[in-house]
Amino acid sequence: MSALTPNSDDSFSCRKTLTVDGKEYVYYSLPDAEANGLKGISQLPYSMKVLLENLLRHEDGRTVTKADIVAISEWLENKGKAGKEIGFRPARVLMQDFTGVPAVVDLAAMRDGMTKLGGDPAKINPLVPVDLVIDHSVIVDEFGTPRALSDNVTLEYERNGERYNFLKWGQGAFQNFRVVPPGTGICHQVNLEYLSQTVWTNQLADGSTVAFPDTLVGTDSHTTMVNGLAVLGWGVGGIEAEAAMLGQPQSMLIPEVIGFRLTGRLKEGVTATDLVLTVTQMLRKKGVVNKFVEFYGPGLDSMTLADRATIGNMAPEYGATCGFFPVDKETINYLTMSGRESHRIALVEAYCKAQGLFRDSKSAEPVFTDTLSLDLADVVPSMAGPKRPEGRLALADIGTGFKTALETEYRKPGELDKRVPVEGKPFQLGHGDVVIAAITSCTNTSNPSVLIAAGLLARNAVKLGLARKPWVKTSLAPGSQVVAAYLEKSGLQTYLDQLGFNLVGFGCTTCIGNSGPLAPEISKSINDNGLVAAAVLSGNRNFEGRVSPDVQANYLASPPLVVAHALAGTVAKDLTKEPLGKGSDGRDVYLKDIWPSAQEIQQFIAENVTREMFKSRYADVFKGDENWQAIAIGGGLTYGWDGESTYVQNPPYFRTLAREAKTVTDIADARILGLFGDKITTDHISPAGSIKASSPAGKYLIDHGVQPIDFNQYGTRRGNHEVMMRGTFANIRIKNHMVRDANGNVKEGGLTIHYPSGQEMPIYDAAMLYAKENVPLVVFAGVEYGNGSSRDWAAKGTNLLGVRAVIAQSFERIHRSNLVGMGVVPFTFTNDASWESLGLKGDERVSIAGLERVKPRAVLDLNVVRADGSSFTVPILCRIDTLDELEYFRNGGILQYVLRNLAA
Structure with missing residues (x-):
């Protein structure tokens, strides 16, 4: 198997050479392509020019055709509305x-x-x-x-x-x-x-x-x-x-x-x-x-x-x-x-x-x-929360925004002033108290301006005698060793340390749920008293249940505002008007008193962020520390799977793979595994965060000799499908509308109802029971199903649970593609329909005909039979969007397709 080489017989005569410092390079000239037939392409957006160059370089008449290339030129006429399929090859x-x-x-x-x-x-x-x-x-x-x-x-x-x-x-x-x-x-x-x-x-x-x-x-x-x-x-x-x-x-x-x-x-x-x-x-x-x-x-x-x-x-x-x-x-x-x-x-x-x-x-x-x-x-100083990255509010509105959310979102009206004791501690906790303040995630740790600002703000706060509140868990996890180097060189790390923002590691921590446990007494106080605790992090994700199982309200903020909230200890204040705390002289200190100027920030960057720093930190980037170097491995073309490992297992995708793909069958008399609402994220679907001992995944690990203290987390066990499929749809905040309490409220957690028994159980257990009964499964959802991180296990777990189709109002791009790649068909409702407007309860049987000969974006019939025997049919749009995706689906998935082609 060999990689494609650039086309030597290009349709638009644009192969040229470029000499730089005496070295010659072949390249595919966009100006020449324009002169030779691709009219107007100099007006394209720069990103589209990159796509066009990619097609010109890989034109082979099969995976990239002249028509594909011309379609980019024609984009100018319709401004991208045509949506022709192309094949993009990343470097x-x-x-x-x-x-x-x-x-x-x-x-x-x-x-x-x-x-x-x-x-x-x-x-x-x-x-x-x-x-x-x-x-x-x-x-x-x-x-x-x-x-x-x-x-x-x-x-x-x-x-x-x-x-x-x-x-x-x-x-x-x-x-x-x-x-x-x-x-x-x-x-x-x-x-x-x-x-x-x-x-x-x-x-x-x-x-x-x-x-x-x-x-x-x-x-x-x-x-x-x-x-x-x-x-x-x-x-x-x-x-x-x-x-x-x-x-x-x-x-x-x-x-x-x-x-x-x-x-x-x-x-x-x-x-x-x-x-x-x-x-x-x-x-x-x-x-x-x-x-x-x-x-x-x-x-x-x-x-x-x-x-x-x-x-x-x-x-x-x-x-x-x-x-x-x-x-x-x-x-x-x-x-x-x-x-x-x-x-x-x-x-x-x-x-x-x-x-x-x-x-x-x-x-x-x-x-x-x-x-x-x-x-x-x-643009004004801002934060986003309590649970959506797009939920931006001006800094001045964060306090009132939390108060509103406490009443409407968390249904705790009149409790803003509620304070409860913390066992063995000389302080109390209340709603909106910041229990996690984390400078974390790639969003901001790429940027010296906000990290230097955080260090300068910490310096100013320390000099005035401020300290972090004792209930705040603080952390600094820079995006690279370069960050640690310039914070150390500038002397600002010393002040961050004094406020508790010591280096905790180099990596993505709190933003993905690696925030670690809160102090037991703080966790107990929060959970025993139903407190809506807060986290403030310089990350990019603040979805429910993501940062910590103890924290419901999560706010995205710049690193200096993370430090400021560690000092204030709450998101229920207006930091533009209310003090952060009292200084060593007993006077109130406000945010404006410690905020560094743009000029000082730039001066620190100019003095402390240098080319030499980057070169030295990346000189041996693949070598690793003594811990990495001490790992001994065995060689071999194939891996020696350890059947006892709870981290890495051989997945089942290829165990019964035949050289020829089986014919796709229609979905007949499927049961509904879940009825989900709008904006169900891959954080809700895919296993992430901590593993509870009482969950199916926790029980599996205990059965395999792993104690709860050694569970680690789902993310580290992504190489073991047995753990991951048990954690699919198991997020503590996910709401399956099939499952309700005595008052009719939707329950949280990965639960469903098995039919026709009517028994409530974990989604994994129900899926395995349906598998024994040879009953196919479908899932229904609302708008933007699968938004958030591009977690492949959101699709892999769905497949392994026996789900053959997901019918939603709309999908996020990556998750839709991943479902197809795992052989699960995504469908969207037409005519603004939804499972709610159709009156689905979850006890229905579902059939979808026409899959054997389905074409990209075909409209098929969804037939639903209610528990009382009545039925109806509605049209649904198949979101297999391209011919390549159709081939992946017919082969049972993209990996099976590739493997069959290589074997042939």
Whole structure:
């Protein structure tokens, strides 16, 4: 199996050479393609030019045709409304360990499957470069002490030895696969600071070198952070990423591109986080799901690359496929600052100028499908909460916003002043008290301006005698070692330490639920008294049940505002008017008294963030610490599965795989596993966070000799399908409308009703009972089903539970694709129908005919038989969108399709 080489017989005569510093590169010239027939393409958005170059380079008459290329040119006439299917081939793949482990597990299982089919297991290798960054496994167990970092690292290796051994095996067994060891940083920041090149190069069979835009897909939805560096990429499920690794093009519809015009400058006291929360709210309101967003306008001239990366990072939160910024002078400045090789920097500038991909203040504004605009001067200090990233409020409104939520969302009217004792502690707790304040996540730890601001605010607070409230769990988990280096060099880490923001690890912690346990007495006080406790974090996700099982109200904020809330200890105040606390002189101290000026922040950045710092920290990025180096592994083309392992198991996808795919059958007399509401996230569907001993997954682990103290969390056990399928639809906050209490209220937790018995039980148990009865299953849901992180287990678990179809009002892009990739059919209602408008209760039987000969986006009939024997039929739209997706579905999934093709 060999990778495709660039087309030597290109239809538009655009293959040229470019010489940079005496070295010659082949490239596919967009200006020449325009001159030779692709009229007007210089007016395309920059992100569309990158897609066009990708098609020109890979035109082969089969996976990329001349018609595909012409369709990009025709995009200008209809502004993206046509939506033709194309095949996009990213230059590389990025993974983090939560999503990367199951991807490598599947590759290892495919090698076993290839052997069983009589093929060569060595054929199963990534064909494009793959980088896996181990960044999602560190948990904030220890905090607020100088030993927090070392203690958390020790616990991380103790918990994850089996997984890390497996990943080291993969690094040795697979070609084109590198692992960045634990303790280096968050994958998106490592990608931004080191892995990305903006312009990529490959060696061709004839010995020449081809240059082209750096592109990627990643197994984390926040892969889009690198859009700030003009690298086109987005998050995909592990399923799609594995297909990309194995040479399959990413089937996609040519997108609409929404132009977001920025003007002006941010005002004094306003941060990049305030900006991105404003942008997120605006774009969610606009509606950009499945669309590209590209930023343009004079506001880019004053915007740092770190600010751009912060905006790009949040694309999943505003629902877009990507949030792209073109190459300009600031891109070159950042590549220089971050230690890239001088020749690569020269190539980026020369290539992008030759291709019309370089933006400056005189560049013509592209043609977009639609536009919206923002004057940066209109942005005000903001936070988002209590449970949606788009739920932005001005800082001045956070206190009143929480009070309203306490009454309406949490149904606790009149309890704002409620205070309860904490056993053995000299303080009380109340609603809205901040029990977690975390500087965490790639969203902000890519950005020196907000991290330096947090350090300066901490310095000012310490000098005035302020301290964090004793009930607040504080943590600092930087995105890379570079951050720790400049905070240390500047002297600001000392002040952060004094407020409890000691380094706890390098990785994605609180934002993904790795916040660690609260003090037992605080947890008990919250749960015994029904308190709505709060978390304030500098992350990008604040969905229910995500940050901590003890915390219901979660707020996204800039790092300096995280520190400020650790001092205030509550989200029920207006910090623009009310004091944070009393200083050492007994006087009230307000936020404005300690907020650093923009001039001082920039001065600290200029003095302490250097090119040499980046180069030294990334000099041995793949080497790892002594813990990583001490892991011993065995070699071999196929993995030696340990049947006793509770972390890594051989999944069942290929155990009975035949060389030919079976004919797809219709869905007949299926039962309903769940009736879910709007905006059910992949956090609700996919196993995430802590594992309860009483849950099906907890019982499985106990049965296998694992004590609850050693459960770790779902994310670390993603390589074991037995754990993960038991945790699917098991989120403590998920609401299945089939299950209600005596008062008729919907119960929380992963429960369902088994029919016809009418017995209430965990969803996993019901699914296994239905499997024994040979009864197929379906799931119903509302709008934006599957939004949030691109968790492949949300689709894998759905498949393994026996669900054959999900019928929703709408889907988030990645989850819809992942369902198809696992052989589960997504359908959407037509004519504004919903399961609620149809009066479904969950005791019905469901049939869907026509699947054997289904075509992309076909309308099929959903037949429903009620418990009383009456029935009705409604049309539903099949969301298998492309012919490639149809092939994946007919083969039972994308991996089965790839494996059959390789074996053939």
